Amino acid sequence: MRRPKSSAKKTKAASTSGANPSKGPTRGKRVKAPAAPKETMYVEEKRNLEDLWQAAFPVGTEWDNMDKLSEINWNFTNLESAFEEGGELHGKKVYMFGCTEPQMLEVNGERKVTLVPIVVVVVSPIPPSDKIGIKSVQRETEEIIPMKAMKMAWIPYIPLEDRDKEVVRLKTQIYTMGCTQRRSALKHLKIERVKQYDYCLPYIQPLKADEHEDDTVVDIMYPLEPPIVCDFDWELDELEEFTDRLIKDEELPEDQKDAFKEYVKEQVRERKRTQRQAKEARKKAIEDIDPETRAAFENMRFYKFYPVQTPDTPDISEVKVAYINRYYGKAHVVM
Template sequence: MRKGAKRKRIQKDNNEDEAAAVPTQDNHKTTESTKPPTRAKPVKASKPEPEYFEDKRNLEDLWKEIFPVGTEWDQLDKVYGFNWNFSNLENAFEEGGALHGRKVYLFGCTEPQLVPFKDDSLLIYIPAVVAVASPFPPSDKIGIKSVQREVEEIIPMKQMKMDWIPYIPLENRESQVDRLRHQIFILSCTQRRAALKHLKIDRIKKYEYCLPYFYNPFKEDELEQSTEVQIIFPSELKPIFCEFDWELDELEEFTDKLIQEDELSEDQKDAFKEFVKEKVREAKKANREAREARRKALEEMSEESRRAFEKLRFYKFYPVQTPDTPDISNVKASFINRYYGKAHEVL
């Protein structure tokens, strides 16, 4: 055999041996790949920290449910812009509190005051709540009076969409309302702010001049004692706004002074004097009628009503001081309004 042929034969045999060895390696790999993968141990999920929410107080939203009578509509958002705390009002209904176990009628108001807050002085509309402890509603009327309005109006609350409604504490809101024995009544207003654009300006302004009305026949009204009249005279120059006291002022001197100050023209002097005299006559007549009405009310009053009036108490609540609200400690006042006078207690 030739040498070259022998080498070819040896190479051929070697190639066949290598080719035979390849499937063996593939089979080995396949066997290894079919082994099931090792299962990872499950990792226990960490439990989330429990969240704790402070329970709502039973009367927590009471002060917000009360309509702030006489507040300008565009100022309401500023009133509720602070997180005012009326826990003193809530505590008054607890055992030992001033209002515990009593029938109470509540109305709100606001008092614009310049008060310190966070190193600054701000004009704040401070909310206050007046509580009338009484077995019957203090009144179903509203007074409308301002410097700009010449005539004072006393009208039914319902004309201004206001009324006394029962307040339902949080713990009773799942109960049947008609079966509850209501002890707290609040002055509510159903006039929607969104509907104000459909009202006339004079109607909107009336809400700003509203004052909760109260008439106590045992107390002489300031109207009966007053000797002043509000004068709004349509002068040629400009309307004259002034007060005339028929006991202290002399009409001739009063008129001459207005002329000297260029408030009134000389040719309107007689007309102005007659205008003032008519207002004085109207005021004196109103005083007489008020005294007569009070006398008649006392004569016709039952003994039960008399005792109830004698036990009437007015409480005025201001917000409790907190780090998030302005310091109002120096602006608290017992005065409520011209009809109610002063509160028996300020809290």
């Protein structure tokens, strides 16, 4: 006789739910051990203007020496604090450029020539210039050319805290001289073109005569082997006596006397011509300048910033000078 389905289900349920005496006690649920606490990582927060000094292209520094600037952990917190509230440059419109000064310094117990980075800040409502000067002792002539010819321009500086914002909405008061020339492309340029960057100087049109405009001294480099290198002052030196003295000192062969004298005369003529052209150019620039621009130039102030002394940097306290370059002259303030 067939059992009812209901009783079969009950029998099966009874057999599966009953305790099995042959098996041990039921194993409890595994509890995961608590993870070891992670060590807290502290990352130093970047300062808002930390890379400001690096944004200013080091004009006139040889490309091969650019990497040397990062060998020392230079600190320009003095530049940063000048732009913060209460600082001397806070809220002012400025134009900045970088440069370098080679100095004999003690680095890690060794005295060696070290490139010291410098930042020059020009307080002005207008750009100091859109031109660059190219001049060195090795170059006989001086060139004043547009900054864009050297791929340079005044670029707005954006503080770190504002770099995630739309640039069009930002109103910066800080502009730095930037250069878009790629180092990787230098190998495709002519040597003379690359050397131009080594001789670049930030330019500004002087409204007053500089200290060299009426200088009566010319640099002589007479082409011999080795060359004769000396200074000749056309007001104080008498050419005949000057030449005879060089012959007497066995620096100049006697058979080169006439050629040397003619060379010196040509150098003097060229120097006087250059001075005359500089005076005329300055005079014309002053005449053509509008009153507002002239007032801006007359009220410009130059600040020269050296790195701050830290335990990681060499002592530069004895090498600070106010002189900037032949166009800018001296800084009003040295920091």
